[in-house]
Amino acid sequence: MPERMVIVGGDAAGMSAGSQARRLRGPDDLEIIAFERGHFTSYSACGVPYWISGLVDGPDALIARDPETFRRKHAIDVRLRHEVTAIDLDRREVIARALDDGGRELRERFDTLVYATGAVPVAPPWEQDDIAGIFGVQTLDDGSALRAWLDAEPRPQRAVVVGGGYVGVEMAEALIRRGLAVTLVDRGPQPMSTVDPDMGAMVREALCGLGIDVRTGVSVTGVAERGGRVSAVLTGSGELPADVVVLGLGVRPNTALAERSGLPLGVTGGLRTDLRMRLVGAPGPSGDGTMGGIWAAGDCVETVHRVTGQPVHIPLGTHANKQGRVAGINIGGGYATFPGVVGTAVTKVCDLEVARTGLRERDAAQAGYAYVTATVESNNRAGYFPGAAPMTVKLIAERGTGLLLGAQIVGRSESAKRIDVLAVALWNRMTVTEMTALDLGYAPPFAPVWDPVLVAARKAADAVGAAPS
Amino acid sequence: MPERMVIVGGDAAGMSAGSQARRLRGPDDLEIIAFERGHFTSYSACGVPYWISGLVDGPDALIARDPETFRRKHAIDVRLRHEVTAIDLDRREVIARALDDGGRELRERFDTLVYATGAVPVAPPWEQDDIAGIFGVQTLDDGSALRAWLDAEPRPQRAVVVGGGYVGVEMAEALIRRGLAVTLVDRGPQPMSTVDPDMGAMVREALCGLGIDVRTGVSVTGVAERGGRVSAVLTGSGELPADVVVLGLGVRPNTALAERSGLPLGVTGGLRTDLRMRLVGAPGPSGDGTMGGIWAAGDCVETVHRVTGQPVHIPLGTHANKQGRVAGINIGGGYATFPGVVGTAVTKVCDLEVARTGLRERDAAQAGYAYVTATVESNNRAGYFPGAAPMTVKLIAERGTGLLLGAQIVGRSESAKRIDVLAVALWNRMTVTEMTALDLGYAPPFAPVWDPVLVAARKAADAVGAAPS
Numbered sequence: 001m002p003e004r005m006v007i008v009g010g011d012a013a014g015m016s017a018g019s020q021a022r023r024l025r026g027p028d029d030l031e032i033i034a035f036e037r038g039h040f041t042s043y044s045a046c047g048v049p050y051w052i053s054g055l056v057d058g059p060d061a062l063i064a065r066d067p068e069t070f071r072r073k074h075a076i077d078v079r080l081r082h083e084v085t086a087i088d089l090d091r092r093e094v095i096a097r098a099l100d101d102g103g104r105e106l107r108e109r110f111d112t113l114v115y116a117t118g119a120v121p122v123a124p125p126w127e128q129d130d131i132a133g134i135f136g137v138q139t140l141d142d143g144s145a146l147r148a149w150l151d152a153e154p155r156p157q158r159a160v161v162v163g164g165g166y167v168g169v170e171m172a173e174a175l176i177r178r179g180l181a182v183t184l185v186d187r188g189p190q191p192m193s194t195v196d197p198d199m200g201a202m203v204r205e206a207l208c209g210l211g212i213d214v215r216t217g218v219s220v221t222g223v224a225e226r227g228g229r230v231s232a233v234l235t236g237s238g239e240l241p242a243d244v245v246v247l248g249l250g251v252r253p254n255t256a257l258a259e260r261s262g263l264p265l266g267v268t269g270g271l272r273t274d275l276r277m278r279l280v281g282a283p284g285p286s287g288d289g290t291m292g293g294i295w296a297a298g299d300c301v302e303t304v305h306r307v308t309g310q311p312v313h314i315p316l317g318t319h320a321n322k323q324g325r326v327a328g329i330n331i332g333g334g335y336a337t338f339p340g341v342v343g344t345a346v347t348k349v350c351d352l353e354v355a356r357t358g359l360r361e362r363d364a365a366q367a368g369y370a371y372v373t374a375t376v377e378s379n380n381r382a383g384y385f386p387g388a389a390p391m392t393v394k395l396i397a398e399r400g401t402g403l404l405l406g407a408q409i410v411g412r413s414e415s416a417k418r419i420d421v422l423a424v425a426l427w428n429r430m431t432v433t434e435m436t437a438l439d440l441g442y443a444p445p446f447a448p449v450w451d452p453v454l455v456a457a458r459k460a461a462d463a464v465g466a467a468p469s
Numbered sequence: 470m471p472e473r474m475v476i477v478g479g480d481a482a483g484m485s486a487g488s489q490a491r492r493l494r495g496p497d498d499l500e501i502i503a504f505e506r507g508h509f510t511s512y513s514a515c516g517v518p519y520w521i522s523g524l525v526d527g528p529d530a531l532i533a534r535d536p537e538t539f540r541r542k543h544a545i546d547v548r549l550r551h552e553v554t555a556i557d558l559d560r561r562e563v564i565a566r567a568l569d570d571g572g573r574e575l576r577e578r579f580d581t582l583v584y585a586t587g588a589v590p591v592a593p594p595w596e597q598d599d600i601a602g603i604f605g606v607q608t609l610d611d612g613s614a615l616r617a618w619l620d621a622e623p624r625p626q627r628a629v630v631v632g633g634g635y636v637g638v639e640m641a642e643a644l645i646r647r648g649l650a651v652t653l654v655d656r657g658p659q660p661m662s663t664v665d666p667d668m669g670a671m672v673r674e675a676l677c678g679l680g681i682d683v684r685t686g687v688s689v690t691g692v693a694e695r696g697g698r699v700s701a702v703l704t705g706s707g708e709l710p711a712d713v714v715v716l717g718l719g720v721r722p723n724t725a726l727a728e729r730s731g732l733p734l735g736v737t738g739g740l741r742t743d744l745r746m747r748l749v750g751a752p753g754p755s756g757d758g759t760m761g762g763i764w765a766a767g768d769c770v771e772t773v774h775r776v777t778g779q780p781v782h783i784p785l786g787t788h789a790n791k792q793g794r795v796a797g798i799n800i801g802g803g804y805a806t807f808p809g810v811v812g813t814a815v816t817k818v819c820d821l822e823v824a825r826t827g828l829r830e831r832d833a834a835q836a837g838y839a840y841v842t843a844t845v846e847s848n849n850r851a852g853y854f855p856g857a858a859p860m861t862v863k864l865i866a867e868r869g870t871g872l873l874l875g876a877q878i879v880g881r882s883e884s885a886k887r888i889d890v891l892a893v894a895l896w897n898r899m900t901v902t903e904m905t906a907l908d909l910g911y912a913p914p915f916a917p918v919w920d921p922v923l924v925a926a927r928k929a930a931d932a933v934g935a936a937p938s
Contacts, residue, residue, distance in 0.1 A: 061853035318911035346910035428897035441815035442787035
């Protein structure tokens with residue numbers, strides 16, 4: 001009888017694990033069953049705002065691989081619209097409900113389990129049950145529901161987006177491109193709190209330039225409704241009329257099933273794994289500190305931040321794919337590790353590119369670092385070359401040692417992906433002084449003779465050695 | 470009496486050294502004199518092809534800082550059109566000729582000398598004296614001469630570019646954009662031999678797409694003339710009619726003065742320095758293996774390739790600027806080093822971006838490495854995102870250890886600067902297996918969920934462990 005691998009959650013992490021395991025072990029050796037609550041497998045949730053705006057066609061274009069491909073090419077028994085409701089660790093079975101079959105319950109034995117349930121939106125602190133017109137944009141199903149609402153009569157005219165993070169900012173832009181009047185509300189001093197406020201101020205400017213009404217330092221206290229439809233968002237500083245509300249309050253690991261089933265959680269609320277993505281945290285039958293045969297990957301797990309060494313929960317498709325691949329290789333009998341993250345993220349707000357990696361100022365302070373910052377404005381190309389446009393690079397480095405701690409970039413074209421240079425520098429624990437010598441590509445169409453990253457490193461290197469101000 | 474610093478060569482390296490030294494030491498402490506043979510200081514020679522094509526205005530736009538700025542803001546006594554003809558090491562004097570003053574000779578004492586004479590074009594092995602219409606494009610003065618020739622009657626119609634390296638390829642494109650019929654001749658199997666031939670084939674295709682007649686495997690044996698003007702380029706496989714010939718045969722360190730003056734050269738023919746850019750190679754008065762008070766920087770020096778540990782001569786503005794800065798900081802009393810290069814270079818051929826870092830296959834073989842290669846085609850953005858375009862990434866890694874040895878990228882927009890990620894990975898001696906985990910920026914406008922660099926690293930990691938084929 002072949003070993004049986006059961007995957008809970010059929011998106012990036014789970015299906016990467018399945019297809020990697022299959023690559024290494026045939027169906028006679030390893031049976032693979034994947035349960036997915038929704039209608040889709042392996043899709044790009046990050047693409048939803050662009051589907052809403054109309055920039056990309058959806059939902060089909062956002063699906064990397066459909067269930068039929070997994071079934072046919074990878075011999076994975078994909079079961080859509082099946083919600084796993086319990087994991088019986090003693091009997092090593094999962095219990096699932098077939099949502100399109102009256103909730104019929106079924107049990108499946110497993111030898112190997114991959115927990116890959118992703119993340120769920122952070123619920124707002126106010127009551128909103130039974131009010132129509134309030135949406136998260138976490139899944140393709142969410143995207144479908146929002147599009148249907150936007151297209152139905154009476155056509156929504158006024159949108160309020162709550163939360164100015166990546167999803168909030170991208171959705172605000174998507175909605176204004178569809179012709180709605182858009183207000184973006186955020187509690188913090190600037191939108192895009194994933195960068196420091198001085199950099200976030202440039203994002204705010206770009207949003208305002210698009211015609212978005214940006215309200216910062218504003219707390220939402222509730223929503224009002226008329227006839228069961230949302231009519232306004234209530235804030236500490238007044239009412240904002242709304243025919244549609246999009247929530248971008250962030251996400252948290254989707255661990256309800258894990259908690260119910262007695263799987264241990266880490267300090268961030270995500271599942272904790274070792275470097276090979278084996279669940280750890282409680283003595284398991286394996287005797288090695290892992291829970292024998294139980295793996296986890298994707299937005300439901302926590303990982304290590306390589307700068308601070310602390311556990312973090314950073315839900316991002318690129319991590320989910322890598323973690324799923326690592327789990328699958330290990331389950332398949334190979335060897336792979338996921339050695340943590342440095343906190344890289346990029347996004348685009350109209351023509352403005354925004355990127356970050358490592359620690360922000362507040363993170364550095366919280367981690368106990370004495371740090372210096374250096375912010376420079378430079379160009380993406382040689383100043384005389386057509387299309388040259390300004391970009392701002394900010395570096396954060398440890399005082400004294402010059403160890404790079406974090407970096408942020410805001411600029412026009414060809415800015416954001418320069419963060420990768422800084423991410424690799426962080427990964428390798430470089431100092432800003434060493435970075436001043438980096439051999440980066442130079443030609444007039446691509447960079448000034450001193451790349452903006454190098455200019456920033458020079459300024460930071462000067463600051464590192466200077467006396468504290 | 471202040472110490473006196475004399476700079477020989479007033480372009481990137483020399484003037485960077487001067488301005489950095491000045492930043493740290495005032496005119497009362499350090500007198501700075503810079504001799505420059507040509508008409509300009511601190512300009513972007515890399516911009517010359519774009520000036521020829523008309524894409525950028527020249528020559529003013531290509532000048533980073535003019536002599537007046539150096540004189541006024543940095544108190545550097547810049548002497549244009551002065552050629553240094555000898556360095557008297559015993560008397561610690563330079564002897565110069567004032568070219569615009571009948572060659573009048575003058576002597577200047579120095580305490581500190583910065584040798585920054587740059588590079589000179591490799592001369593062709595054939596006789597071309599007294600034939601008009603043959604140009605290098607090494608300096609702004611070269612660019613001026615070529616532009617004047619192109620604009621004068623009789624208007625040149627047919628151009629032959631000899632040599633398919635960066636300058637040759639960029640000049641071929643510039644000339645065809647000006648409306649000339651262009652033939653590009655190269656001895657090798659593909660143009661752009663700075664990348665492997667499989668990648669160079671894509672460059673050839675792009676050049677042909679522009680209408681350039683690309684002849685590879687062809688050796689030039691001479692030039693023909695009519696009335697003192699070039700009329701054809703002679704090759705082993707026939708005559709190529711030409712009204713203008715551009716030579717892109719590469720450059721070599723400009724060391725004639727050094728040789729005449731008894732300064733020692735390294736194995737590549739460039740001047741050899743220590744990490745602080747002090748000239749080494751012969752016992753000097755300093756007793757520490759350096760030649761006391763003699764510094765060198767820029768295209769005239771050799772440096773260390775950090776992958777092979779061997780000396781290399783890689784003339785590039787970005788290195789010249791860094792080396793000049795390092796020399797200047799040290800002369801100014803600070804501390805800085807130039808720790809070598811990894812061989813990064815980027816260029817653009819019409820819409821095609823070409824990038825490389827580290828070793829090519831032939832370099833790896835020559836250095837004695839057993840290596841594997843991995844080439845992948847991926848997209849610059851998420852496949853469904855508007856503007857997604859293909860790019861090819863090739864990695865070369867040591868068999869067994871997986872140590873990254875080199876990388877090449879050819880693609881459309883947003884391709885070339887991705888080489889920087891690989892350059893930083895090389896700098897830090899990463900393995901391709903470790904690179905599969907790198908935390909690179911992901912969002913649909915900027916990358917697929919697996920960045921092309923990561924896809925290539927995955928494929929290379931697979932190949933590293935496989936049995937030799």
